Amino acid sequence: MxxxxxxxxxxxxxxxxxxxxxxxALLAHLERCAGCRAWREEVQLxxxxxxxxxxxxxENFEWRLQLKLNQTLQEAARAATSPFAAPEPxxxxxxxxxALASVGGVAVVVALSLFLLPPRRPAPTFLALPSVPSSxxxxxxxxxxxxxxxxxxxxxxxxxxxxDATRTSLxxxxxxxxxxxxxxxxxxxxxxPATPGGLFGREGWSGGNVDDLRTIIxxxxxxxxxxxxxxxxxxxxxxxxAQMESRQTAAGDSxxxxxx
Amino acid sequence: xxxxWNELRPPMDGPAPAVLAxxxxxxxxxxxxxxxxxxxxxxxRRYKGRLFSFIIRxxxxxTEAEELTQDTxxxxxxxxxxxxxxxxxxxxxxxxxxNLVRNRVRQRKREPHWLVLNPAPExxxxxxxxxxPHADPxxxxxxxxxxxxxxxxxxRIPERYRVPFLLREVEQLSYEEIQRVTGxxxxxxxxxxxxARARFRKNIKPLLRNETLLAELELIEAGLAESDGDSETEx
Numbered sequence: 331m332x333x334x335x336x337x338x339x340x341x342x343x344x345x346x347x348x349x350x351x352x353x354x355a356l357l358a359h360l361e362r363c364a365g366c367r368a369w370r371e372e373v374q375l376x377x378x379x380x381x382x383x384x385x386x387x388x389e390n391f392e393w394r395l396q397l398k399l400n401q402t403l404q405e406a407a408r409a410a411t412s413p414f415a416a417p418e419p420x421x422x423x424x425x426x427x428x429a430l431a432s433v434g435g436v437a438v439v440v441a442l443s444l445f446l447l448p449p450r451r452p453a454p455t456f457l458a459l460p461s462v463p464s465s466x467x468x469x470x471x472x473x474x475x476x477x478x479x480x481x482x483x484x485x486x487x488x489x490x491x492x493x494d495a496t497r498t499s500l501x502x503x504x505x506x507x508x509x510x511x512x513x514x515x516x517x518x519x520x521x522x523p524a525t526p527g528g529l530f531g532r533e534g535w536s537g538g539n540v541d542d543l544r545t546i547i548x549x550x551x552x553x554x555x556x557x558x559x560x561x562x563x564x565x566x567x568x569x570x571x572a573q574m575e576s577r578q579t580a581a582g583d584s585x586x587x588x589x590x
Numbered sequence: 591x592x593x594x595w596n597e598l599r600p601p602m603d604g605p606a607p608a609v610l611a612x613x614x615x616x617x618x619x620x621x622x623x624x625x626x627x628x629x630x631x632x633x634x635r636r637y638k639g640r641l642f643s644f645i646i647r648x649x650x651x652x653t654e655a656e657e658l659t660q661d662t663x664x665x666x667x668x669x670x671x672x673x674x675x676x677x678x679x680x681x682x683x684x685x686x687x688x689n690l691v692r693n694r695v696r697q698r699k700r701e702p703h704w705l706v707l708n709p710a711p712e713x714x715x716x717x718x719x720x721x722x723p724h725a726d727p728x729x730x731x732x733x734x735x736x737x738x739x740x741x742x743x744x745x746r747i748p749e750r751y752r753v754p755f756l757l758r759e760v761e762q763l764s765y766e767e768i769q770r771v772t773g774x775x776x777x778x779x780x781x782x783x784x785x786a787r788a789r790f791r792k793n794i795k796p797l798l799r800n801e802t803l804l805a806e807l808e809l810i811e812a813g814l815a816e817s818d819g820d821s822e823t824e825x
Contacts, residue, residue: 394656
């Protein structure tokens, strides 16, 4: 017997899946082959190592499970009582999804074309000051932002300064103005606020604390009520759906019946 | 102030936990379907550790593994009415867990890797480095180190082999149950388990020559046997 086949059979025999006739042949091979004997022992040792190093759950696991279950049941109850909760046929959902995706795609294309394509409108006349080498325009309302417009003769370069930020645009006009006015060039902080470490932070259950135990009990009781409410809501929704369907069927039948 | 759980527990529906402990999983889930909350508590007690030890060896992150264990147990509760006794309950719940783990692994692959410090070697067949046998760390550290090395050795088994391997070695599911959970053919299940065992053996080979860690293994096993004996006496 080849050692490769013997090792396949060792694996099966460890799981009690090797037929008796093959077991005899395997044992005969193992008597002769020290390599396969060692292989079997190492695999068995691996099994022991896996069993001995089973990781442990945190102490507060059950508490967090209750909390999460509570939240899930609340959401499910809300969804079951929603008027939009009625199930729809698969093709209709697919069609709605496709329609939404295409509308979204068109919106993205339109938005990109608005922002990325060069503006066709000519520059506003008040920014074109070819006769003056440089000028400083101070807003009349006393805003702290100062717009310094420098129009070099023939270059058409406008520098707009808003607070600390300075941007240079190759086209005088709307972009520079919108940058200065906090439009498309505005600095936007896109970072999300810091996510808290769950409802109870990372500390979790301190263990043996009476308040903690009371909270768990309260949650369990609340979960039980929520589950009952969810079951009731689902039952009501099912009844309502059945009534509506029967009415629709009745209406369809009366319409289909020819008048005598 | 020391207060026992039973003192504070309000009267709940269903029979006492001692009665529930003798029921089969399928009987318990039938009681959950009837709305008995205590039956669900018993299912959580039986499966939380098993699910966690399977999931953590798939995702290798304690927090994430706990979250996925919770999600699995919550799904089992919310969708309890969808369970039919055509398959064993363990098969059903491990199918939920496997699907959740696969989704999470897929999500991870899609996420960009912004910063990788000390990246793991590409070659998943590279054996695990054993700790220095002449060092004299405390036993707790040795136990932790042993766990870490086994976790590392498991993580180096390719995912397609690891799922059936862990379902067999950790969860003791039968080949037919693994077939149902993974959706693979029986022959594929057999060959994948065999290949995973060969990989795992190769990964832990350096450990098998380390006498300190092997002595630690025997100590752990003795402790486990002792705690099993205690629990049987209590029952």
